[in-house]
Amino acid sequence: MKVKLFYRTQRDLATALNHIVDAYWSEEIKEDELIEGIKSMYLNNQDKLMKNNQFTTVIHQQCGKRRLTIVERILDIK
Template sequence: MELRLFYRTQRDLAAALNKLVDSYWQEEIKEQELIEGVKHMHENNMEKLIKNNQFTTVVQQQCGKRRLAVVERILKIN
């Protein structure tokens, strides 16, 4: 699965996160690919993903609790 480094909007970023996590859940990608993808997205799009120590409202609405729980766990591993 190929991911871009930079996303134009929060909606684009949320859609890419959804695709990445869903691919992992459907066993299309391995766990390590998921972890690396989330970390790269976070590093290059911090302001679109997290504000005031929580996910932005748009990302929360687009991704949902279950996906964001996975992303949050990955980011805390750092």
């Protein structure tokens, strides 16, 4: 699965996060691909993903609690 390095908007980033987590859940990608993809998204789009050590409102609304729990664990947040 191909993951972009930079996203234009928070909605684009949320869509990409949803896609990669859903692909993992449906066993289209392996766990290491999920981890690598999420880490690269975070490193290159920190300002769109997090504000004040919390997910932005758009990310929270678009991705939902279950997906963001996985992202938190991968990024070791909190």
